[in-house]
Amino acid sequence: MNHLVISCIGPDRTGIVDTLSTIISRHNGNWQVSSLHHLSGFFAGVIEVAVDEKNTQVLTSDLKNIAGLSCQIELAEPNSSQVSTNLVLELTANDRAGIVQEISSVIHQQGGNLIKLVSSQSSAPHTGQLMFKAKVQVAMKDDNLDDLISALEHIADDLMVDITKSS
Structure with a gap:
């Protein structure tokens, strides 16, 4: 089984996700993980698909031939790095x-x-000041955790950081 990471961008229009999912399904691909967005009039998405080796080339070709959508497709290699901690940071500044x-x-x-x-x-509710908000997932070793927290707190006085460990 091959794992493909597919990155697509193009002017947003109705039916893009339907087109992508139909092509993936037609080649017996399994849509696994995705992040799809509307950004300033564009559709931008990243999708991970599992597909049999025998269907990989034709699936890749069909995805690259979707009119008005630019798709880049990479064959994913398993990541074997060992991480002892997964953190979720919620940042506001x-x-x-x-x-x-x-x-x-x-x-x-x-x-x-x-x-x-x-x-x-x-x-911001009372001032109208533009606020930056982010949710960040970080993988790292436990022994670096305190240093990361300290370094984040020193970026700026107005940066608020909420940290949780995830599995």
Whole structure:
């Protein structure tokens, strides 16, 4: 069984997910994990699909030939790295240019692997100030946890961090 990671982007229109799922189903693929979004008038999505080796090439070809959608497809290799801790960070701060770079740099410097980042912007209720909010999943070794927390707390005075361990 092959595992494909499929990244797609194109102008948003109705039926894109139906088209993708129909093609995947037609080639006996199993849609496993996905993240699909509407961003500034575009559809952007990442999908993991398990498919028999004999169907991989034709599935790849059909996905790449969807009109108006650009798909990049990679064959995934199993990740054998051992991680002792999975963290979920919920971050809130005044929005500013470079905040994602600051956070990702701290995570990297402390030995963490940023697995998932979902961010948004919203206005603060009373001031209207733009706020940055993010939910971040990080994989790392237990012995680096205290250093990561300390480093995140030193990014800025306005950065609030809620940390939970996940399985």
